[in-house]
Amino acid sequence: MLEFWLELAKGPIFRFSFALCVLGLARIVMLSAWGAAKAYYAAGDKELPYSLIWRTTIHWLFPIRMGLRNRPFFSIVSILFHIGLIIVPIFLFAHIQLWYQGAGLWWPAIPRHLAEFLTVTTILSAILLFLARVWSSASRHISRGQEFMWPLLLIIPFLSGFFCSHPAWSPLSYNAMLLIHILSGNFILLLIPLTKISHCILTPFSQFISELGWHFPKNSAKDVEITLGKQGQPI
């Protein structure tokens, strides 16, 4: 029975989630590009310092230096978290084996010890990030439900994956742990294009748009009010 569910999770359910993730992200990019183009053509004032905006956008896409200066601990944890999050699922040997068996695709893997180290750092940094979010009242106030949920949700596949590679320490049988691992991974793939995790592909867009906002001409807020037909209303 467990084997049947494993096959289902590795096969159809994975294909569904993966396809939804890739196509969903492509959809979001296209919609954003379309919306941006429409806004550009609708805009009254196109005289903006675009080269400067581009430069600052690209600059802020790699916020390591600035982040290290302002909140060093948080930045380091966050960077560690992201490194593990991206590298481990893509370059884990076992995952590449599955791609090779299923689709004949192959790429270099990271060594097992590195993968395990990164898994542990990811789990730990996820816990720290969650605690930081709960601890700091400023971040608690600007957080939605999903912001609290995500670090915890991301721990599940990493922890279960860790137990899958060390079944001797696992509280459950190997197959049960594997099923949890695959299903939670699929669930995350499914949620990527629907939630804030879409920032993995939307960051350049949102960064660009917020940079644009910094360089709006004076009094443009009034124009926005007029355009929206909401003069004198509280925002």
Added chain:
Amino acid sequence: MDRVRRFKLLLWSICGLAFAVAFRRFLLGLGSSTNLNDGTPWGLWVGFDVMGGVALAAGGFVITATVYILKKEEFHPIVRPAVLTAFLGYAAVAVGLLADLGLPWHIWHPTIYWQHHSALFEVAWCVMLYLTVLALEFLPVPLESFPRLGKIRNFLVKNRLILVILGIMLSTLHQSSLGTLFLIMPYRLHALWYTPILPLLFFISAISLGLMMVSMESLITSYLYRREPETHLLTKLCKVAAWVLGGYLIVRILDLLVRGEYLAIFENSWQSWWFIIEILISAIIPIVLFTSKLTRGKLGWITLGVVSGVSGFVLNRLNVGGIAMAGTTDSFYFPAWTEFAISAGVVSGAALVFLFAIEHFNVWEHPPRDEEDEKPYTLPRFAPVGTIWLGDPHTAGMKRNSMAFVVAAAFGFSLLPFSSLESKGLIKTPANSARGKDIMQIDANRDGFFVTFDHKKHENSLGQTQSCAVCHHAKLPADEQTSCAACHQDVYLVTCIFDHEKHKTWLGGNQSCTQCHPAGQNRSVDTAVECNHCHNAEDASLVLAVQESPIRMDQLNMAGSYVDAMHGLCVTCHKEIAERIYRPLHGTCTTCHPFVAEESKYEWDKLTQTTASPRWVISTPLLQENIDVEKLKESVAAQ
């Protein structure tokens, strides 16, 4: 607009599903996504997408002829939709063809490699030219929105008559030539459909189908956009269609009478029933509904007649393109769901472009208005899940439709198996053990043809009970004699016989990984220890291969196909012996396959009683060319 919105959502979903199927079809080839086979190389995509598509798009030339040649100005309001339908129909044919062609990137080849004896060559050229003509005929409509290109538009409008006449000429040719395609297959096509005047029948039916298709398109769009249907025009169109249908029916029946094949209608076979259904819904029902005093001019009945007629002629094209060939080839074909998905996807795509054109250009006198598009700027809305902002409300329709597309495509991907076994069309043929004891029947695939193997004789000549190991090379733990089929499990395919799950259980579940996979290394087949790590002489109960066996201990995980295993074992030994005893016949195919199988099947009992050696079909010895005679003589002398 609510109906249109729902309809578009449906169309986008179908397109999404078709996208997933098309992905697989272009990645893995036709065999993976269709049920086509060597006996039925043309299927739904030719029958429906190409033949049906061209026929359904016949409305373009029929209506332009009516309005611009015959000057029936009252039909002017439906010219633009009719031309647009035709254009999109032909474009859909081209797209459907891309899926169906084995080498779609060669689709342009008929333009440079000419072969004017081929009906398909003519169809290809006509469709190409007519698609261009239709594009030029329709181009003035979108050009209305671009005043800067007014000159081009004026030029096209001025020369419209030439385009119209050219369109009629080309349509006449290829509508009929689609029938000509099938004239070359008199043995395939059933007599009820195969007739020398097939081209004529195709042409006449295309005219009536064009009229009905224009009506149907008008009825559907009226329903979707909640417009008042043009009932008076439809009534007139259907009246003409009824006349043409009448002519078609008469020609069809006359043809059957002249050829003397009319009795086949009553032969109560698969084909005869399809014929009856086809004639009934393509011609008789529409004629009755369009002409009877009770029903004519009433919208509901018109709709029924049009739907019946259109589906009837699609069935006609499907019959000619495949259904009526079912009895004459020794293969079975029913379209796979993936084929239906592509066909539906192509139609949905065309419909979406049609709706887009209707909403954005003056296909009708006044394009329909969508209140959603006309909303003034409101505060931005957030997506219900995750509350992320995806653009302004103008893109609401896009967001909805693209989401439907993405979800449907993902669903399609989840349904499509990507395993190589299925996409390569391989069929598993489980191997069965040989039957018998002293004399055995080796018939692994149980097809009734078997090799008769005298086990006793081999045992005797190879050394009594000491000889088992000569042939039997492997055994399961605690087993004396393991059947060949236990490991060589498929007659033609290689089988993986390593059971990971069982080994895990035997070795202690969760604690056992490091027993085979060295700690600290990536775990895979390549890095695991070899089988002889455990299966060695130290523990007799674990030894799998008998001593002096040809198989290596590290190769215990894969077993070759049953056929290869048997040939490898028997042929090698037999050839060796043939050389040694200077009897070349001992090492040929006919030694074991004497081709008396047909008889031996019935005379099995007799054979076992007499323990006779297999009978040969060839009586004269044949010297095999690959045997070195000198070497043979030497070996004989040495003995």
Added chain:
Amino acid sequence: MKSILTDITKCIGCNECVLACKRTYDLPPELPRRWHKPDGLSARNWTSIVRLPENKFVRKQCRHCQEPACVSACPVGALIKNAEGPVTYDGGKCMGCRYCMMACPYEIPRYDWDSAAPYIRKCILCYERIKEGKQPACTEACPTGATIFGEREELLAEAKRRRQENPKLQLYGDENEIGGTCVLYVSDVDLKAIYNGRDLRGDPALPSTTAPVLASVPLTFVGVGVLMSGLYWTINRREQLKKEGESGEKANG
């Protein structure tokens, strides 16, 4: 014109011709697949031995018709009939429409269904070997002389001679059978069995079914054009006259 004569009475079904063909063209081993027909021919088996009741073995291969339906059907001329007799295939021209498979009355051409870039596959009568003066691999390999290679006229005469010797034999592939084929059979069984019950003897060549229709194409094209122009002119003229008449009446009135 080169030709092959296969004598069913001499065939012992040893499959040497099949193996020789596979060796010559480096065809990979065949596995049972969903799209195969039971006759054993496939994209990887260009010839096969069909086993019929009473231990009759019929070698099936492309018949290399004198007037091939496949050649006349192919819209891009990827299949051609060579002067030496073989019907050969040029994959570089083919667009994969599979009309040849539909058109062939013997249902010989097979398809690479599992390939993403599939080609038509069938016997090409070892065209390259014939040009070099060698005989096809299959006839060379035959141990019993059941299938032999030679000039078509000579083989036809030989076949007729064998038929005279043994009146039970039937001849397949002479000019009566859809215009004649380059692969001839002398058989004591009815070959209907390997062609889905079709007996093509006495039938005309298949290109003649479409040729008259296609010959009338230019005429139809021009005819419809003239008819439509004439129709337009007549109706237009009538309308103009009517208008003139009306305006004349008005002017008079």
